[in-house]
Amino acid sequence: MTEKNRAGWDAGRFIRTLAYFEAIPGWSWLKQILPGVADKPENYLSGGKQVGVILVAGATGGVGKRVVQRLLERGYQVRSLVRDKDKASSILGDVETYVGDITQPETLTPEMMANVRAVICCTAVRVQPVGGDTPGREKYNQGVKFYQPEIVGDTPERVEYLGVKNLVQAAAQYWQQNPSGEKIVFDFSQPTPQLQQIWGAVDDVVMGGVSQSEIRFVEGTALFTGNVSTANSGGFASVRTKNFTSPLDLSGYEGVTLRVRGDGKRYKFFLRTESSWDGMAYSYSFDTVANEWITVRIPFNQLTAVFRAKTISDAPAIDTSKIRSLQLMLSKFEYNGELNPQFSPGGFVLQVESISAYGSAKPQFLLVSSAGVTRPNRPGINLEEEPPAVRLNDQLGGILTWKWRGEEAVRESGVPYTIIRPCALTEEPGIQPLVFDQGDNIKGKVSRDSIAELCVRVVEQPQDGNLTFEVKADPNYGAFAANWQNLLARLKRD
Structure with missing residues (x-):
């Protein structure tokens, strides 16, 4: 990172993001000795x-x-x-x-x-x-x-x-x-304190960028909003859950549905089966219709295994019995260097009413x-x-x-x-x-x-x-x- 780029980069926000998701090396040891950072059961979702x-x-x-x-x-x-x-x-x-x-x-x-x-x-x-x-x-x-x-x-x-x-x-x-x-995974119409504590922003600050986003719970929805910038080689904003204390078991279901209202942009939805911070994920891209509520149906067999924005051709099919976290993202990239055709920098808004599992369970x-x-x-x-x-x-x-x-x-x-x-x-x-x-x-x-x-x-x-x-x-x-x-x-x- 050049000195010019570094000047616009918020190192403090980078550290806070890693700390929130417990991705700092040695964090498990640190939280045992530092006051005020011990595990709070209400902040973790099983x-x-x-x-x-x-x-x-x-x-x-x-x-x-x-x-x-x-x-x-x-x-x-x-x-x-x-x-x-x-x-x-x-x-x-x-x-x-x-x-x-x-x-x-x-x-x-x-x-x-x-x-x-x-x-x-x-x-x-x-x-x-x-x-x-x-x-x-x-x-x-x-x-x-x-x-x-x-x-x-x-x-x-x-x-x-x-x-x-x-x-x-x-x-x-x-x-x-x-x-x-169909079974509700997350119902944002009545957010509990526990639900509000598990979601957090993961923006391109972790790669040196300056995009900013947040998730707020308003009007019976989760509001994913912010500003995405391509400065400092950045270009993505996202919100993600902390790792579940026990995996989310969706075995027997066919996929996931999202009830969303967007701004016409293309977003990504991720499921992760690994607890590591920067590991493999399973991705699905979906387009929104500006100011209209739509139901996005995401079959498990249509998920794409990725590491960051690169596809993994020899990855196993997703183990739906061991879902560790969920993530929503707006990115300028699609996969393997291709650009998101519906992307534009600046402000964005995605409302999410619910996330459900559907299928033949x-x-x-x-x-x-x-x-x-x-x-x-x-x-x-x-x-x-x-x-x-x-x-x-x-x-x-x-x-x-x-x-x-x-x-x-x-x-x-x-x-x-x-x-x-x-x-x-x-x-x-x-x-x-x-x-x-x-x-x-x-x-x-x-x-x-x-x-x-x-x-x-x-x-x-x-x-x-x-x-x-x-x-x-x-x-x-x-x-x-x-x-x-x-x-x-x-x-x-x-």
């Missing part, structure tokens, strides 16, 4: 939270509360379906709640299902030892010591069958009426049922060798029979589903190695921690067919992480 809601029914139960916890740890947006909001608050903390009752279908409204992409149903009747689950009976919860059980509260027919049927019908109706699968309904549901009254069954739930099915109001009816309601609903049938649930801590089976013959036990983790893993997978299977723990089978996906792949679809 990618997983942005695309679709996961509804957890039975969210205050033994499995449900663990499912909620694991989803939140992974950055998902969770909505808990509960009957008692105060109880939910005491157990789950600050989680979005919807007050409803699966046994009362009129409470399962479209509002409950709004933007829901998956339902995890962990509801169950309450079973406890006769005389109550009193202190000193911890071994009962470990599946070790047996106490005569009884049903408390609603009947198995109302909860395990009618309630599950009501819930899956509510989900089916919502998904049928919202078939496009299928919704999922996951039901936590029980092993043994087909065994009561099954020919050839020796009840003396069966778990207590099978032996005491009639005494417990037909609990397994009604669970089976609930499964059938899910299968008949027409929604994509997975039905998990755990063996005896225990409070043993930790995630265990698992064994999967089909045909409803295995016996054993498994921790609620393990089932909660399995629920989250299953709902994260693309849905390629309806599935029912049983599961138990087996300490001799290897680590959970090493076997669960292979086990799923071997199962037969319903």
Whole structure:
């Protein structure tokens, strides 16, 4: 850079830009020792939270509360379906709640299902030892010591069958009426403080230029505006998100839509899968119509891999499950030295109302049922060798029979589903190695921690067919992480 050029260059703004995006070498170390620069959780956005809601029914139960916890740890947006909001608050903390009752279908409204992409149903009747689950009976919860059980509260027919049927019908109706699968990634109509803190300007000052831009949130939109200059060999202005604390997962979608109003200029949109400051990105150029709102549709298979403004011919296709950041840019360059045909230096304005994912991502309904549901009254069954739930099915109001009816309601609903049938649930801590089976013959036990983790893993997978299977723990089978996906792949679809 010549002395003449350097005179117009704002070195302070260059440093502030790098600091805002934590791109200064050694920044991770510096922020630990400098006052006022430590991480602020509200300034970081978890990618997983942005695309679709996961509804957890039975969210205050033994499995449900663990499912909620694991989803939140992974950055998902969770909505808990509960009957008692105060109880939910005491157990789950600050989680979005919807007050409803699966046994009362009129409470399962479209509002409950709004933007829901998956339902995890962990509801169950309450079973406890006769005389109550009193202190000193911890071994009962470990599946070790047996106490005569009884049903408390609603009947198995109302909860395990009618309630599950009501819930899956509510989900089916919502998904049928919202078939496009479009999910909001960023909604600028109601910007939160967190949203305002994640976007920042990245202009050609980082290359020695003097262009300036900003993003402001006005009139229910994000306003990307500024002045772009070709001085000092510059010529671009942009706004970009900080890296998401967990990647934005858009797997299963076909692309992204932008709802924008521009000034007739051609802009670029970038997705980045690398957390590095100046790495490869996937780009798409789009033209705007002056002062008119338009919807820009950006298919993932039409993105161009670039490093700065040069295309990368041998780059892999974008991994849409690992989106680290988003960026909007106005540049005098198109690609490989070619000029942007719609570019002119000076002021510019681009309003953005929303950024959404669109495509064929299928919704999922996951039901936590029980092993043994087909065994009561099954020919050839020796009840003396069966778990207590099978032996005491009639005494417990037909609990397994009604669970089976609930499964059938899910299968008949027409929604994509997975039905998990755990063996005896225990409070043993930790995630265990698992064994999967089909045909409803295995016996054993498994921790609620393990089932909660399995629920989250299953709902994260693309849905390629309806599935029912049983599961138990087996300490001799290897680590959970090493076997669960292979086990799923071997199962037969319903």
